[in-house]
Amino acid sequence: MWPAEGRQRAIIESVTPEIDGGRYAIKRTVGEYVVVEADIFGDGHDQLSAVLCFREAGTERWQEVFMEPIGNDRWRGQFQLSRMGQAHYTIQAWVDHFKTWQQDLHKRVEAGQDVSVELLIGAELIERAAQLQRGDIHDKLRSYAHRLREAQDAAIETALSPNLGELMRVYGERPFVSTYPERRVWVDPIKARFSAWYELFPRSCGPDEHTHGTFRDVIARLPMIAEMGFDILYLPPIHPIGRAFRKGKNNSMTPEPGDPGSPWAIGGPEGGHKAIHPQLGSLADFHELVAEAKKLNIDIALDIAFQCSPDHPYVKEHPEWFKKRPDGSIQYAENPPKKYQDIYPINFETEDWQALWEELKSVIQYWIDQGVSIFRVDNPHTKAFGFWEWCIAEIKAQHPETIFLAEAFTRPKLMKSLAKLGFTQSYTYFTWRNDKWGLTEYFTELTQTPMREYYRPNPWPNTPDILHEFLQTGGRPAFMVRFILATTLGASYGIYGPAFELCEGRPVRKGSEEYLDSEKYQIRHWDLDTPDNLRPLIATVNHIRRxxxxxxxDWSLVFHPTDNDALICYSKRTFEGSNRILIAVNLDPFHIQSGWVNLNLAALDLEHWQTFKLTDLLDGRHYSWQGSSNYIKLDPWTMPAHIFRLES
Incomplete structure (x- = not known):
């Protein structure tokens, strides 16, 4: 079989970035660059040229930048993104006959050879290029061709001029161009890259534990949340809660009268996923909450949990969307031996799958219509992956500003696949990485491997489901340690508050990661003014981040060795190096730890002989260091970390 064009001689291989051979889009935010590299070569010794072509979302017009060789047939180019939505990029390469001619001419002239015929060859190449142009470019090229046909000495100088070379690089012929398959990049809002999430239960915002909180109570909390520096307020499900098999306090199977049940048991007589729990307020109240939060630069994020209580309208209206057992009952959620009789999983293998998909997508669209553009998705790994790829693409095609956070604590390949399919941010294993080796290995993978092209980590030190042993046993210092790690290792992070800022560390029983008196099953009244709460530290660190x-x-993260495994040190810097931050943390919440840091000076743009100044942004103290080896000592009960800014 004949090739489509057998005269294409440029080969384009090993392109980065691309995910699974182009199956999935890479991710960026508005204003970021895409740096593209490729192996580009051809037969023989002819010179090549290559361009990186890109097309931003919402336009059919392609732009191009020339790629430059960086050694060993590797080429590089970059472009900046200015619009949200799906952009495209590709590479074109060709044998550049004029560049080859100009290089060979230079060699012949240096060797003292007669180049009269070569000048005529160059004139022909220029004239052919002129025929493709109009106006001023046409005239310039014709003038150069004419001068090459003049006296030899002047013609040689003209032929070798960089100005002519650049003109022909841009406007010269591009014969038999090789084009790489198009690749996609999804461009998200800046909050997809840099954000601070705060989670609270609206029903616990009332004046006491006996009074159900409302949206208006949440509005009253907004100034405090803004003062701490959060820009996303995440609310667990706000929908009606089922009565059947309702759970009691501490996940009891025998609820007492008045127990509110779990917000994740969605659906009741009042409605399902498009309804609001009546004790929280009205839709108008919710609109007011969204509007008041916006005034403080806070976006409301909602929980998307595609599961139903036995009382959900879907159960009666669409029984085919659920699994039936041989006795005719509907299969409730299980993780043997655990049973969740108050929740019915949705059956994504239903024959009515298309109608199911459309209905679930309409739930997200409904809340977008109410002013919400950020969603934390509950257990997405237990739903069909094909649904997520379709649904997220459908939503973001119309609303590219939408952010989806995948709450999936599961096997690595599943978490990675969800990110590839379109989830904007992802939960991580950070909660269970508490030693230096684990943190270093994990965050190196997240930020310094191809995984970073599609997986945006959002580390949380705690969630309503997870109270790690480190927080249970380490007291206030443990909360400080984990907070500083989350906020400086991750550009985006979140906390479940006010449990976190009040250092709530009581498990329901030893060996469990469940909270005692968990808000998932009861209303909690939090004394927000308890002495030693972490609000001042939280506000300070969020200010430092801004x-x-x-x-x-995340991509500039570099770890620096220490001689004490209880001490971890790492840095981040801006691309041009104008802002350099060095963080050191004592991972031991019980004891003072000290040791020597061996700085990677190149990563900080420092020389080994330099004395450099540092300011600890946590307390304002100034330090003077020199060379790579420097001493630190950190007391977890005063401040378990330094956040240094290197001064110019």
């Missing part, structure tokens, strides 16, 4: 661009992205 003032230092180095902490607003």
């Amino acid at each position: 003032q230092n661009p180095a902490l607003q992205s």
Whole structure:
């Protein structure tokens, strides 16, 4: 079989970035660059040229930038993104006959050879290029061709001029171009890269534990949340809660009168996923909450949990969307030996799958219509992956500003696949990485491997489901340690508050990661003014993050060795190096730890002989260090970390 064009001689291989051979889109946010590299070569010794072509979302117009060789047939180019939505990029390469001619001419001239015929060859190449152009470019090219046909000495100088070379690079012929298959990049809002999430239960915002909180109570909390520096307020499900098999306090199977049940048991006589729990308020109240939060630069994020209580309208209206057991009952959720009789999973293998998909997508669209653009998705790994790829693509095609956070604590390949399919951010294993080796290995994988092209980590030190042993046993210092790690390792992070800021560390029983008196099953009244709460630290660190661009992205993360495994040290910097942040943390919440840090000076743009100044942004103290080896000592009961800014 003949090739489509056998005269294409440029080969394009090993392109980065691309995910699974182009099956999935890479991710960026508005204003970021895409740096593209490829192996580009051809037969023989002819010179090649290559361009990186890109097309932003919402336009059919392609733009191009020339790629430059960086050694060993590797080429590089980059472009910046300015629009949300799906952009495209590709590479074109060709044998550049004029570049080859100009290089060979230079060699012949240096060797003292007669180049009269070669000048005529060059003139022909220029004239052919002129025929493809109009106006001023046409005239310039014709003038160059004419000068090459003049006296030899002047013609040689003209032929070898960089100006002519650049003109022909841009406007010269591009014969038999090789084109790489198009690749996609999804461009998200900046909050997809840099954000601070705060989670609370609206029903616990009332004046006491006997009074169900409302949206208006949440509005009253907004100034405090803004003062702490959070820009996303995440609410667990706000829908009606089922009565059947309702769970009691501490996940009891025998609820007492008045127990509110779990918000994740969605659906009741009042409605399902498009309804609001009546004790929280009205839809108008919710609109007011969204509007008041916006005034403080806070976005409301909602929980998307595609599961139903036995009382959900879907159960009666669409019984075919659920699994039936041989006795005719509907299969409730199980993780043997655990049973969740108050929740019915949705059956994504139903024959009516298309109608199911459309209905679930309409749930997200409904809340977008109410002013919500950020969603935390509950257990997405237990739903069909094909559904998520379709649904997210459908939603973001119309609403590219939408952010989806995947709450999936499961096997690595499943978590990675969800990110590839379209989830904007992802939960991580951070909660269970508490030693230096685990943190270093994991965050190196997240930020320094191809995984970073599609997986945006969002580390949480705690969630309503997870109270790690480190927080149970380490007291207030443990909460400080984990907070500083989350906020500086991750450009985006979240906390479940006010449990976190009040250092709530009581498990339901030893060996469990469940909270005692968990808000998932009861209303909690929090004394927000308890002495030693972490609000001042939280506000300080969030202010540091906003003032230092180095902490607003993940890719510059570098770990620096220490001689004490209880001490971890790492840095981040902006691309141009104008902002450099160095963090050191004592991972031991019980004891003072000290040791020597061996700095990677190149990563900090420092020389080994330099004395450099540092300011600890946590307390304002100034330090003077020199060279790579420097001493630190950290007391977990005063401040278990340094957040240094390197001064210019």
